[in-house]
Amino acid sequence: MCYAIPGKIKEIDGKTVVVDYFGQEKRAINEFYDLGVGDYVSAQGGFVIKKVSPAEAEETLLAWKELFFELQDMDLRLSGINLNQKNIDKGLRLILDKALENIPLVKKDLLYLLSLDRQQDKELFFKAANFLRQKYHQNACCVHGIIEISNFCNQSCQYCGIAASNRNLSRYRMSVTEVVEAAVEAVEKYGFQALILQSGEDSDYKLDDLVGIIEQVKNRCPVLIGVSFGEVGLDGLDRLYKAGARALLMRFESSNPEIFAKVHPGRTLDSRLAHIRKARDLGFIIMTGSLIGLPGQTREDIVNDIYLTKALGAEMYSFGPFLPHPDTPLAGCLPSNQEEVLKTLALIRFIDPETAKILVTTAFETLSSQARRLGLLSGANSVMLNVTPLKYRRHYAIYPDKADIYSEINDQIRETIDLLKSLGRAPTDLGISSDLVNNHEKK
Numbered sequence: 001m002c003y004a005i006p007g008k009i010k011e012i013d014g015k016t017v018v019v020d021y022f023g024q025e026k027r028a029i030n031e032f033y034d035l036g037v038g039d040y041v042s043a044q045g046g047f048v049i050k051k052v053s054p055a056e057a058e059e060t061l062l063a064w065k066e067l068f069f070e071l072q073d074m075d076l077r078l079s080g081i082n083l084n085q086k087n088i089d090k091g092l093r094l095i096l097d098k099a100l101e102n103i104p105l106v107k108k109d110l111l112y113l114l115s116l117d118r119q120q121d122k123e124l125f126f127k128a129a130n131f132l133r134q135k136y137h138q139n140a141c142c143v144h145g146i147i148e149i150s151n152f153c154n155q156s157c158q159y160c161g162i163a164a165s166n167r168n169l170s171r172y173r174m175s176v177t178e179v180v181e182a183a184v185e186a187v188e189k190y191g192f193q194a195l196i197l198q199s200g201e202d203s204d205y206k207l208d209d210l211v212g213i214i215e216q217v218k219n220r221c222p223v224l225i226g227v228s229f230g231e232v233g234l235d236g237l238d239r240l241y242k243a244g245a246r247a248l249l250m251r252f253e254s255s256n257p258e259i260f261a262k263v264h265p266g267r268t269l270d271s272r273l274a275h276i277r278k279a280r281d282l283g284f285i286i287m288t289g290s291l292i293g294l295p296g297q298t299r300e301d302i303v304n305d306i307y308l309t310k311a312l313g314a315e316m317y318s319f320g321p322f323l324p325h326p327d328t329p330l331a332g333c334l335p336s337n338q339e340e341v342l343k344t345l346a347l348i349r350f351i352d353p354e355t356a357k358i359l360v361t362t363a364f365e366t367l368s369s370q371a372r373r374l375g376l377l378s379g380a381n382s383v384m385l386n387v388t389p390l391k392y393r394r395h396y397a398i399y400p401d402k403a404d405i406y407s408e409i410n411d412q413i414r415e416t417i418d419l420l421k422s423l424g425r426a427p428t429d430l431g432i433s434s435d436l437v438n439n440h441e442k443k
């Protein structure tokens with residue numbers, strides 16, 4: 001967001017530029033700008049989103065220089081692990097040795113990690129995930145914004161508070177102009193450089209409207225736009241990409257077809273996955289994952305969900321707890337819990353240490369006031385702030401008592417930056433997977 005540090009271009013190879021950030025080199029895709037070696041750019045999610053003037057870049061870099069290295073040192077200190085502790089569980093010790101030596105873990109190991117019970121062992125598991133996060137991603141933390149543009153939905157997901165059947169919800173649909181203005185404000189006033197636009201599957205929001213929103217926002221300000229409108233059809237995805245959207249946030253919710261079918265009447269897992277795969281082929285950054293704690297879900301399902309996310313080529317893992325909503329058919333079910341979520345986040349880091357950007361979800365923040373800090377210390381490296389206009393926010397009630405429904409954007413930003421600084425993290429989004437670059441190079 002605001003603190004995406006500009007970097008200096010060191011090399012250009014087709015659409016790929018190599019950008020230097022205080023000695024760290026990262027690659028990004030340049031689609032729109034006429035760039036030369038020595039130019040300064042801002043990148044988000046691996047895309048160059050704007051060219052920055054040398055004067056502006058040098059001023060920002062000067063302000064960041066000392067802090068950048070201070071934060072890195074602090075993160076390095078906080079992410080160390082001690083494997084010489086007494087009484088470490090033997091099975092855990094063997095798995096950690098493998099993971100830290102980069103030997104792939106098998107399913108049995110992963111299930112073992114999920115079954116850890118002693119506090120000391122769980123803490124070591126989380127710390128090891130944090131160690132791996134630091135090793136591969138240093139202290140970068142993505143900070144994206146989300147605007148929930150409509151809570152109308154024609155679907156009947158059994159867990160979701162904005163499903164069509166909920167008659168106790170006050171429905172809203174932001175107009176095209178309202179969405180565009182909210183997005184431009186998020187970028188120009190608050191400094192966001194990556195925004196997700198989300199809604200229920202709202203039949204009255206036509207694809208032309210969504211395309212229009214993306215085009216207008218892209219015309220007015222530099223920003224990476226992600227879309228999360230549900231199943232818009234494969235051609236719909238193509239149109240959203242052509243309009244300028246570059247990320248898709250769409251969970252497959254459960255990789256277990258039986259669970260999926262039970263909680264999504266009238267929908268199939270295959271259709272959902274076809275959307276995600278098509279988006280991937282189009283060149284979208286994929287943000288996907290599942291709901292932790294859906295009724296009937298086993299530990300093996302969680303492992304399979306992570307495997308599937310990886311197989312889908314996800315750049316960002318979005319795994320959040322299921323929280324029962326009183327006005328849904330799953331009202332009487334038990335919610336997930338903090339430990340289950342932390343174990344899942346840590347396991348993701350073990351399964352995909354090098355690539356995964358792992359989100360601390362708003363649902364987890366709703367479940368636990370410590371979610372962000374604990375999540376970021378258990379392998380996660382991404383947060384999302386809600387920049388939906390305040391008057392609408394509380395109506396996007398997918399589960400009860402959603403976090404951040406009353407917080408001003410400035411307060412959310414301040415709290416987030418304070419937390420990140422206390423953990424030695426920099427709110428930057430510098431990384432990119434080589435798959436994504438290769439995908440774009442082929443086009």
Ligand code: SAM
Nearest residue numbers: 159160199200201229230251321322323398399
């Ligand atoms: N329509 C879009 C779609 O289908 O992906 C986006 C909107 S949908 C409400 C966004 C996400 O909310 C879903 O992917 C789902 O995992 C999550 N969600 C819905 N109800 C939830 C609940 N009760 N607890 C936790 N997460 C929930």
